[in-house]
Amino acid sequence: MKKNLLFAGIFMATWVGTLIPSAFAASLCSVGQKAEVLWKGRWYPATVLNVDVNKCYITYDGYDSSWNEWVETARFRASFKKGDSVRILWRGKWYQGRVLEVSKKLYKITYDGYDSSWDEWVEPARVSR
Known part of the structure; x- marks a missing residue:
């Protein structure tokens, strides 16, 4: 009985521990959001077109769609x-x-x-x- 309770306690603590960080996580970006993207040492204005877990698919403002790309956190900053x-x-x-x-x-x-x-x-x- 004690082993079952111990196992249940460990299971619940582990399960809850995996949920808590995700509760505080926020998307890096949202569709339609204005932002700035770092490219070759300079920040360029952009708009978010799509969102993945840790990436944003952006279009550079004023450039054609051939420049669209997925960017990660290090190259992305929101623009407010x-x-x-x-x-x-x-x-x-x-x-x-x-x-x-x-x-x-x-x-x-x-x-x-x-x-x-x-x-x-x-x-x-x-x-x-």
């Missing part, structure tokens, strides 16, 4: 503008918010339902649609 509604990753959980300001490498955001003392500058990896 002031006033955009976004989700912000904070301590493993996603919160709704809005972009207040944009710098070259950071977004100043505000969290919905929280006062301005929670406003902060965040890196693009913490912001999603």
Whole structure:
């Protein structure tokens, strides 16, 4: 009996442990999203056409479809503008918010339902649609 309970406990802990990270995972991109893609050391504006688990299929704005490609995290960054509604990753959980300001490498955001003392500058990896 004790072995069965121990086995059940280990099984549940393992099973739940595999689900929890996926609950916090957010897609790198979403169809229709505006973004920037790194190509030969320069960031180019792009639009997401399709999404896979860790990749985004993009079209470069102003270029024909022969340039379309799948890009991974290292070459992709979301592009948001002031006033955009976004989700912000904070301590493993996603919160709704809005972009207040944009710098070259950071977004100043505000969290919905929280006062301005929670406003902060965040890196693009913490912001999603």
